[in-house]
Each structure stands twice: as C-alpha cells, then as structure tokens.
Amino acid sequence: MTTWLPSLITATPAEGYDLAVKLSRYAVKLTQPDAAVRDRVRPEYAEDADALIAISQVVATHFATVAAANGYWRQVP
Template sequence: MTIWLHTLITKTPQEGYELAVKLSRVAIKMTQPDAAIRERLRPEYAESFEALIGSSQIVATHFATVAAANGYWKDEP
C-alpha cells in the first residue's frame, strides 16, 4: 500500500494547514473509492455552501490535531 502520511510534523503552520486539508480529503476517498463517482459529485459539491462549510469544519478538526502535534510551532518567528 502506498504511504501517503509519513508524519504529522511540518516546518510551518501553513504547511500544517495544508496537511489538515489533505487529511480531510483522504476520508472521502476511503468512503467513496470510485474516482468517477467523486468527480461526478464534485460540481454540485463545489457550489453548495453546506458542503463548503462541512469541509471547512473537518479541516478545522484536523488542524487542531496537527497543531498540537507540532507544539503549535511556537518557535516560529
């Protein structure tokens, strides 16, 4: 199996945020592995504020985890 998640540690908060976005997307792929179906759903999804808000909430939850893992990048300038 492909390794897609090596570590939760990132150099900067922004990279941590991008990792949170990635973690959010993987669950959707694991629930609906058929890429064709996901592509079919995407337009409807991308124009629904409900879906945008739902995605944003998941990112927030993962970002909390990644930020804790990185000690909140407190040494960043």
C-alpha cells in the same frame, strides 16, 4: 513499507494547514474510492454553501490535530 502519512510534524503552520487539507481529501478518497463517482457528484456540493462550510469544519479539525502534534509551532526554550 511506505506510508502516505509518515508524520504529523511539519515545519510551519502553512505546511500544517496543507497537511490538514490533504487529510481531509484522503478521507473523502477512502470513503468514496470510485473517482468517477467523486467527479460526478462534485458539481452538486461545489455550489452547496452548507457542504462547503462542512468541509471547512473538517479541515479545521484536522488542522487542530496537526497543530497540537507540532506543539502549536512554539519554540520551547
């Protein structure tokens, strides 16, 4: 069985951030599986400052999780 998320481990913080965005997008897709509905409502939140700030907070939460899973990318001696 193949999973869409085999690991939270990434090589770099940039890859970790990309993963955080992917996690956020996947959550939206699971919450609203109808692509036509997502496409229809996208213009409404695309210009809503509160909605954009909210998604930034969601990505930041996911990034904190990924960073913790990666030991904050610190090298351990």
